[in-house]
Amino acid sequence: MQEQAGNMAIRTQKLNLWYGTFQALFDVDLDIKQGIITSMIGPSGCGKSTFLRSVNRINERLGYVRITGTIDVMGENIYDPEVELIQVRKQIGMVFQRPNPLPISIRENVLFGHHIHNAGRKTSKSEDDDIVEDALKTVLLWDKVKDKLDKKATALSLEEQQKLCIARLLPVKPGVLLMDEPCSALDPKGTEAVEELIWELRGQYTILIVTHNMAQARRASEECIFMLMGKVVEHTETGQMFVTPQHKETSDYIEGRYG
Amino acid sequence: MFESTELNRRNETRQKLFRIGLGTMTGILILPVVLIMSTLIYKGAPVISFEFLFTGPTKGMTAGGIFPALLGTILLVVVALLASVPLGIAAAIYLSEYASDNWFTRAINLAIINLAGVPSIVHALFGVGAFVIFFKFGTSILAASLTLAIMTLPVVIVATRESLQAVPMAFREACWNMGATRWQTIRRVVLPNAVTGILTGVILEVSRTSGETAPIMFTGAAFFLPLLPQGVLDQTMALSLHLFVVSTQVPNMPEQLPFGVALVLISMVLLMNSLSIALRMYLRGKKKW
Numbered sequence: 397m398q399e400q401a402g403n404m405a406i407r408t409q410k411l412n413l414w415y416g417t418f419q420a421l422f423d424v425d426l427d428i429k430q431g432i433i434t435s436m437i438g439p440s441g442c443g444k445s446t447f448l449r450s451v452n453r454i455n456e457r458l459g460y461v462r463i464t465g466t467i468d469v470m471g472e473n474i475y476d477p478e479v480e481l482i483q484v485r486k487q488i489g490m491v492f493q494r495p496n497p498l499p500i501s502i503r504e505n506v507l508f509g510h511h512i513h514n515a516g517r518k519t520s521k522s523e524d525d526d527i528v529e530d531a532l533k534t535v536l537l538w539d540k541v542k543d544k545l546d547k548k549a550t551a552l553s554l555e556e557q558q559k560l561c562i563a564r565l566l567p568v569k570p571g572v573l574l575m576d577e578p579c580s581a582l583d584p585k586g587t588e589a590v591e592e593l594i595w596e597l598r599g600q601y602t603i604l605i606v607t608h609n610m611a612q613a614r615r616a617s618e619e620c621i622f623m624l625m626g627k628v629v630e631h632t633e634t635g636q637m638f639v640t641p642q643h644k645e646t647s648d649y650i651e652g653r654y655g
Numbered sequence: 656m657f658e659s660t661e662l663n664r665r666n667e668t669r670q671k672l673f674r675i676g677l678g679t680m681t682g683i684l685i686l687p688v689v690l691i692m693s694t695l696i697y698k699g700a701p702v703i704s705f706e707f708l709f710t711g712p713t714k715g716m717t718a719g720g721i722f723p724a725l726l727g728t729i730l731l732v733v734v735a736l737l738a739s740v741p742l743g744i745a746a747a748i749y750l751s752e753y754a755s756d757n758w759f760t761r762a763i764n765l766a767i768i769n770l771a772g773v774p775s776i777v778h779a780l781f782g783v784g785a786f787v788i789f790f791k792f793g794t795s796i797l798a799a800s801l802t803l804a805i806m807t808l809p810v811v812i813v814a815t816r817e818s819l820q821a822v823p824m825a826f827r828e829a830c831w832n833m834g835a836t837r838w839q840t841i842r843r844v845v846l847p848n849a850v851t852g853i854l855t856g857v858i859l860e861v862s863r864t865s866g867e868t869a870p871i872m873f874t875g876a877a878f879f880l881p882l883l884p885q886g887v888l889d890q891t892m893a894l895s896l897h898l899f900v901v902s903t904q905v906p907n908m909p910e911q912l913p914f915g916v917a918l919v920l921i922s923m924v925l926l927m928n929s930l931s932i933a934l935r936m937y938l939r940g941k942k943k944w
Contacts, residue, residue: 454832459755485834496825498844508843509833565833 404468405430405572405602406451411465413443413450415458420446422626424465428619430571433594433603435617435634437610439654443626444606448574451604452488453481470571486513489565491575495557497549497564502541505549505560506531510567527567535563535593555586559593573597575605579612591616610650614638622646695921699914707915716879716905721916723883727796727891728923731871732864734800734887735807740857742804743811750812751819752841771809775869778806782874797887799875806870807860814856818849851938858931862924868895878904894920 406428413421421443428434436444449455451467453474466473474484486509497505506528510519528545532538537559541552549560558578565573575594579587587609594603594616607613613620613634620634622645630637630646641647648654659667706720713719754760782802792798822845830840868876876893878900884891898920902913 452832454828457831482834482836485832490832492825492828494825496823496829498826498829499848500844508830508835512830512833512835512839512843561829568833 403430404428405470406604407468407471408447409466409468411447411450411467412463413446413455414462416460420626421450424626424628426621426628426631428602428604430470430602431599432618433598433605433616434619434621435613436604436606436621436623437608437613437649438623438629439649440608442623444621444623445576446626447623448490448576448604448606451572451574452490453484454490486568487570488572488574489568489570491558491561491565491573491578493577494581495554495561497552497557497560499548499550501546502532502549502552502560503528503545506564506567509564513568531563531566532560534566534597535559536589536596537563553586555582555589558582558586558590562593562597570601572602572604575603577606577608580608587612610638622649624649692921695914695918698911699916699918702911702915703918708919711881712879716901717908717912721894721897721919723880724892724894724897724916725919726883727876728865728894728920730796730884730887730891731800731803731875731893732861734796735803735864736857736861738801739804739808739811739860743808744815744853746808747812747815747819748841748846751816752837752845767809767812770805771813773806775806775867778802779870779873781805782870787874792888794873794877794890795875795888796884796891797875799871799891799893800887802870802874803864803867806867807864810860810863811856814859815849815853818852818856819845821852822848851935854938855931855935858927858934862927862931865923865927866895866920868893868899872896894923 404427406426408424408426411421411424411426412419424443424447426447436447438444446455450463451469451474455461455463463475467475469484469488472479498508500508503524507524510524510527529538529542532541537556540556541547549557552560558581562573562578578594579590582590591612594605597603598618605613605617617634620630620632620637621628622630622637622641622643624645629643630641632642637646638650641650708720708725709722710720711723712721750760750763754763779802782798782805786792786798786801787794790798792801826844826848827840830844831837835843871893875890876896877890878892878896880890880892894916898913898916901908901916
């Protein structure tokens, strides 16, 4: 049991979520394996983004959200009263639909998380330089921006901005990366580049990616979760989901009969 | 096929009529400003000199300069700012970044709007009751400045809150998702991006404060003082009140002198306003998102 829990990055049990009186998630039981890319697909309003947002507890900001059940990340219940929200957020990075770099320099963007989590300890410039180089190399952005690290991050192209948004999560060494339709604001070329990057990160991070784009789920994930009306319909290996779906709803959705 | 019809021509005439009509209205709008400024400059400019600005009034205020009043206005504004800016910015940060939307914050917002609508003479009477009498500051710069501060507080709060709310939500989300606390988010991201708007609000407050007469009349401004104020508990002269005095209260006043005083006062206000606009343009040019 202990062993199995260790392999699971995210495990939810009987997760129910209400926005006021509207129930968005119904008894969601999911085991998301560590170190692989899992995609979540389903029609708009099926609860996939809601699920993603409850994994780093950002839903809480809306005062009217109520949750029952548990979400364990790396074997710990993140809704336990003992848990420090800041540590949850540090451990679980999030990438948004619209790239949202901060209106400061590229370098400062990458160092932002590192600095806020090291308040009180002044980090040396060479340490900072290494962190910036490492993070930007990981997201395949270093060669493009190494000469303009002090330029505003908001001046970059959307694709580069999105890569930077991924890069700035890395210095605080998160275990899980949540991505909420990370490519939907990008053109096909940008999408391809970001997908490639996500694929590169496989193994080092547990990646959970919500997407509307089925081709993307198929190309860029190892396991796939199909959700409908707040419930998990199917959760299997991606190849299998798209070739031999087990449920009629899944095959209908994959074939584009609704969505 | 393409020739104009009766209807086209009628519409065309109407369209012309409205353009001219609306244009005229706009012209009428700027007329007072142009008239005021040109009269003031025409009549007031000849009396302005280094001596006028930097010496005190003589011969029962019918001659000499306005230095004590000019200095007094600056003092009043500075002390008022010291009180209202920190308080106003703190309140705006709380309302915009921390407070949740409930009946209590809505009541506070309503109170702020109402505070902005209170006539200045009522502020003056409040100032007399609260600062002059209750807190025993007497008629003094401190009492007058605090009265001005309360009067302009809503401007600072509203300007600050609006510039805070103009900072995109996505920036805050980005920070919170990296585990930044609310204060870290405010300090490192929200405030630096809102500073333009806040500064603009503060400068506009300066320009408004410097022209106010009623709130300082009973709380700290004097008709005439032979000496400059030595501290914040002294009374002072002020430009706005001085203008009132030399225009209406002193017999045998040379005609040009009040115009000179008015010109100095309005130049101060315009200078502040232009500074605010220039600053906003400069800072806006620097930020991009």
